[in-house]
Amino acid sequence: SYYVVLLLVLQPPLHRSVPCLPAIKLDRIRAAKVLVEKAVKLHKVFSVQGPYPVIRQALRSRGWVEKRLPRPLHKPRCQSPGEEEGEEGEISPDAADVAEEDEKEESRDDMTDLMSRMVRNETIFFYWTTRRDTIDWHSLRKDQMANHYENAATFTTKVGLCVNLRNLQWFDSADPDTFFPRCYVLGAEDEKHAFIEDFRRTACTSLLQHVVETQDKEAAQSGSRSRCSVESGIIETALRVCQEFLIDLDHGNIDRIAQSSPSAEEQQWADFLQEFYLVVHHGAEIRGADMFAERCLQMLTKLREVCPQLDTDGVNNIWIIKPGAKSRGRGITCMNRLDDIIALVDRDHVREHRWVWFLVTDWNPLTVWFYRECYLRFSTQPYSTKNLHSSVHLCNNSIQKHFQPSKDRNPALPEDNMWSCAQFRSFLSGQGREGQWESVVVPGMRQAVVRALQTAQDLVIPRRASFAIYGADFMLGRDLRPWLLEINSSPTMACSTAVTARLCPAVQRDTLRVVLDRRANPNAYTGGFQLIYKQPAVEVPQYVGVNLLIEGASIRKQKAVQKPPVSVSASAPVASVPLMLSQAHPVQRTGILPTSPQCRRLSLSHPSTNTNFSASHRFTLPHTALDGQYRICPGLTLQKPLPSIEVFSLRTNVIARTVPSRKPNFHSIHSSAQRKQLFLLPYVQSERK
Known part of the structure; x- marks a missing residue:
């Protein structure tokens, strides 16, 4: 017998995990429905993942409706020693950074939640995400826009930029050492x-x-000497x-011989x-x-x-030792001893300042938009090559915010360690160098960005409906020449200072002006973005659906077959007659010296110098008319092809000798020549059998 015992526990009802929508007035529901129907008809459904309130507000003002997706979970990922952190150089923030940015995300509105629910089954036509891997690229339609490109790691990671800029010689005559510091991937x-x-x-x-x-x-301190x-x-x-x-x-080291052991x-x-x-x-x-x-x-x-880079080497x-794909200055150290650097690499596999924004709207043709404004970052401590601490050499705001400004620092620098480009131009004007901003700094940054993109163009997968905004880090030398440090995908738009609070929202709004407004109106206002480079379009051939089929057989090595020796004999009497080359005439191949498996040799000799020219191959020779008798020389072989040389003035007496496999038929030779020819043979010294 089976006994079933039921235990009834009285407890309060469980709360629903999904919150209920609050009561909304009927007129607002109707208005929301009208907006949703219009947006769906015009393909204006978007999705934004991340703290981008400016993007959301700008899209809604254009009649777009947001379809909210579940927030991705940020799980810690185990990494192998050779694997880079992040995806294609994108920001991979830690939990503290994620929580800090999520707090800044705008609070939800009842209407936006209602409209998001109305379009829950509709197709998204505009994606704006922090990471590229949150989008299923294989299922995207051609009219769905996204703010990333596939395989952008070729220039947005330190490793990709380092490797691909070495191929600049195939795209531009510029030397990458003039704008990009020497860089090595120590993991290889x-x-x-x-x-x-x-x-x-x-x-x-x-x-x-x-x-x-x-x-x-x-010389000035001649009295004091170092210990x-x-x-x-x-x-x-x-x-x-x-x-x-x-x-x-x-290349003078080609023939150099090593003088000592390694x-x-x-x-x-x-x-x-x-x-x-x-x-x-x-x-x-x-x-x-x-x-x-x-x-x-x-x-x-x-x-x-x-x-x-000799002057910058000091x-x-x-x-500078930098991890391959980390951002915000994490893991960066400065070292000046080789043994310390190698020890760091062997201990912790080194895998792999953000100032300028630029926008790529197409890769075929390559189309680059450069933002007119940028910002400059400073360290809290005075610069020194004797002190290698991160507070001296790393200008990232996430690093410098933990240090107090030094009293020895220039008093003109702000407390938040950041200047706009207008403030920096004002500083240069006070030093009499205002013109160098437009003549040195800006052209140098533009050229570096374009050249970096050119080297990666063949590796990035182009897509018409995609676009991407990148942040480029530069370092300015004493001569104000910019040096490209790295290019970041998904640059942070956090308003951490007064400068970024003004610039970051402007960059986001102007990005939508370029990628959305300019599609409908080519003359639309693009804000601070300026088109600096556009290639001629390259037409891609249409796919006709024909499958490529290759058929064939494997190549096998043939076994060598040893044939028995062939003996040649002649029955005609041997006679020698001098042949005047001036009397030679070309004739047709009428069976004289026919091709056979046996080999033959043709030998020409000059009577006065007794010089022989001989060569060997299987072939059918053209023949010249012979006056008088001929002679046969048995026992010669033929091994090499014969080039033909036309001779128009022949004055030398030559003895012509040939060894046919059978007695030649000279009765078929005719003399209907239009010009004189002599077929000479390459010199191959051989002995008679």
């Missing part, structure tokens, strides 16, 4: 070796600059390495770097350095012609 072994070479060579050039810069200082000193051989080594580098640029060379480099650290980092003195100052200056002059040989 070949890149790691290239970086070690570059670090050592930069140490040599830095030492030469140190000798030149300290010459006058040592630590090194031999002058370190300068000789640096000069030799720089000279070899110049030779290598001219292990001995590694030890020499280790000793050199230790002495370099003593001199540059710890102030050690080089004995007799003043004797090399002139040679160092001459070598630096030669290097400056071929090394655009004397401390400082390198």
Whole structure:
């Protein structure tokens, strides 16, 4: 028997997990229905994921209705050592960042929730998301717009930008070293070796600059000497390495033979770097350095012609180590010792300032819009190459907001460490350099952006209805020449300072003016965006639905078949008659010397010099008329094809010899020639059997 026991527990009713819509007046429901019907008819249904209230408001003002999607869950992801964080260089914020941005998202309205429910089964025609992988690209229709492109990691990650800019020579005559710092992917072994070479060579050039810069200082302080000193051989080594580098640029190292073993060379480099650290980092003195100052200056002059970044390298040989796909300055360190950098790479696999916005509306043809305004960021501490702390060298607002401004900093800088471009132009005007903003800074940034996109154009998957806004980070040198650091997809639009509170909403509104208003009206106002580059369109051939079919058979190696030797004999009497080439006439191939599996040779000899020209191959020779007798020479073979050479003036007597497989028929030779020809053979020395 089976007994069933029922346990009844009295408890209050459970609350519904889905909130009920509040009561809405009937007239508002009718108005919402009218708006929804019109939006659906005009394909104006959009979806925004992320804290973009400006985008939502701008779309609704244009008659668009939002279809709210479930908020994606931000789950921590386990990463393999070689995998990059994030997707295609997009911002991958941590939980604290997500919570902070979600708080800034606008509160929901009853009408917007109602209209969102009305269009829950409708197709979305405009996507604006923070991450590209939230969109199912394979199911998108051609008229559905999205704010991302597939495979944009070719230029929005540090690794992609580093690798692809090396191919700039195929798209532009510019040298990437003039606007992009030397960069290496230390996770790859070949890149790691290239970086070690570059670090050592930069140490040599830095030492030469140190000798030149300290010459006058040592003369002024001749009475005081450093407690630590090194031999002058370190300068000789640096000069030799720089000279070899110049030779290598001219490909003069092709026939060079290694003078020492790799292990001995590694030890020499280790000793050199230790002495370099003593001199540059710890102030050690080089004995007799003043004797090399002139040679160092001459070598630096030669290097400056071929090394655009020589002046920016300085004397401390400082390198920036950045994770492959992290944003907001996370994980960035500055180092000036090779062993420390290599140890960091081996310990934690290094995988892989945002100032300028630009918009890409098409990749075929490549169409780039550049925003007229930008902002500049500063650090809270004075710049110094002796202090490698992040508060000195990282200008990200997420880093600098944790530090108090130094009292030694320029008092003109604001407390929020950010200037607009108008404020920076005013600062340059006070120094008499206002014109350099339009003549140096802006053109340099535009050229760098376009060149970076050109190198990635063939790798990004184009889509007519897509667009993307990117943020480019630049660093300005003392000469105001901009250096491209990286390009970020989905740049943050957070209003963290007074400058970004004005610029970020303007950028979002102007983006919609370009991608929406300009579609309906080519002359529509585009705000701060300016079209700086557009290629001629390249027509893509229409797909006709024909499947490609390739048929064939595998190639097999044929087995060599050894044939028995062939004996040739002649029954006619042997006679020799001189042949005047001036009497030679071309004749048709009428069966004389027919093609056969056996080989033949034709030999021409000059009587006066007794020089033989012979060659061998299977072929059918054209023949010339012979006056008189002929002779047969058995036992010759033919191995090589014969080129033909036309001769129009023949004055030499030549003996013609041929070895047919059977007695030739000279009765079919005729003399209906229009011009004289002689078929010469390539010289192949062979012996008769």
